[in-house]
Amino acid sequence: MCLGIPGRVVELWREHDILMGKVDFDGVLKRVCLEHVPDVTPGEYVLVHVGFALSQIDEAEARKVFAFLDGMEQLDELYVPSPDGEKP
C-alpha cells in the first residue's frame, strides 16, 4: 500500500494553483502532483505514491550503498560464495 515508485520528472505546470507534472516511470508516463516537491526540475527523480510526489531523490545519498559495497570489495578479505559455489 505504501508503495513509492521513483520516476523522472519530464514536464511541470500549474493547475488549480497546484504544481502538477508529467513523470516518466521507465517509459510509463503519469500525471503527478508535485506541489510538495516545489524545487524539482525536469530530469530529476521524485518518489511517487498514488499520483503524489512525496520526496525528491537525493542522488548522492542513493550512491552510498554502492560505495559501501565497493569498499567491501576493496578490502578483499571477503570471500562471497556465489550460489553455485564458485568463487566470484
Add this chain to the structure above:
Amino acid sequence: MKYLDEYRNPDAARRIVHAISKVATRPWTIMEVCGGQTHTIVKYGIDELVPAGIELVHGPGCPVCVTSLETIDRAHAIASRPDVIFCSFGDMLRVPGSRGDLLQLKSHGSDIRVVYSPLDAVTIAAANPTRQVVFFAIGFETTAPPNAMAVWLAHKRGLTNFSMLVSHVLVPPSITSILQAPDNRVQAFLGPGHVCTVMGYQEYEPIARRYRVPIVITGFEPLDMLEGLLWTVRQLEEGRAEVENPYARAVRRDGNAASRRLINDVFEVCDRKWRGVGSIPKSGLKLRYEYRAHDASRLFEVETIETQESPVCISGEVLRGMKKPHQCPAFGTQCTPDNPLGATMVSAEGACAAYYAYGRYLNAGAIALQQV
C-alpha cells in the same frame, strides 16, 4: 541511475548478506512494520537469506488489512446507494465485509471505480456534479498527504459533491502498543521508509530511547531491506538503540514539511480500531470539523452492523509479531486469499497472503490442521 533495478542486484545482495552474517553472533527478532516490506521479504526470500538466528516477524503495516470490518461494511452501504460514485484504491475492492465485498457490489451494478490517485476522484466529482463522489481514504501517513490534498482541493474548488470515508492509521502508536505488550518479543524495527518520507523520523527517537529498541528507517527494494537489516543487527550487537536512516536518498529527518502541514490542516488525530488488534488510542486520523462537508461518515447515515471475526483466525497475534502465518491451523486450508478469515489474508501485503502467494509453509498449515 533509475533508483530501482540497481537495488535488486543479486550480487550486491549477497555481499550485504555476507556482511550481516559477519556481524551477527546471536539470535535476534526484528519486525518490519510495513506491509510492502513484508511482501518484499517473502517475494525475494530475504528471511531465508539472512543468518538462521535472525527471525523476521511481520508487523501491522498493511492499511488494507487493519481497516475494521465496520468500516468495510460502511463503505459497502455507501457504495450501494444509486446516487453515489464510490472511488477506491483497487486493493480495497476484494476485502470481504459482512455483506460481501465491493467487487461483488460492482458486478451487481453499483458505480464503483478504481482510481490511481485520490486526486482522480476529485476530477470525477467535477465531471459529475449531479452525483455524490465518495473516496475511500485508507492508508498510513504515506497516503495522508495525497488524501489531504484531494479534500483541500475539492473544498477550494467548491465541489460539494466530493466526500471521503476516512480510515487513516498511524505507525508510531501501533509500534508503541506492540512494545508495551507484556509478551512482546520484538527487539528491533525496520522503520517504514515511505511513512518517514512524509513524517521524518524524529517521532521515532523517543520510542527507541524509551523502549531500548533500534529503529532503522528502511526502503522497499531487496538491497534496501538487507541494508536496513545490516544496520539493525549492528546496533543490536553493539547494544545501541538509536534511530538510524540508511534510506537517506528518500527520507530526511524532518520529513516533508509541506506535507506534514497539509495533513495537520485537514486531519486531526483520533482513536482508531485496528482489525485484528483492537482499538489503539490516538492511532488514527479523521477530517477536521472545518472539512465536515466532505466527511462521508457524517453525510451518509449507515445503520450499525454487528460484525464478528472468525474464532480460528490468529491475525491479531501475527500483526503483533507473536506468531507466523503458518502457525495458524486455518492457513492455506480454510483461509486463503479467495476466502480470507481475517486481516492478514485480505490484502496481498498481509503477512498471511504473502506467505500464501509465495508458497511458504503451505504444507505446514495443512499438517497443523490435521493435528487439530
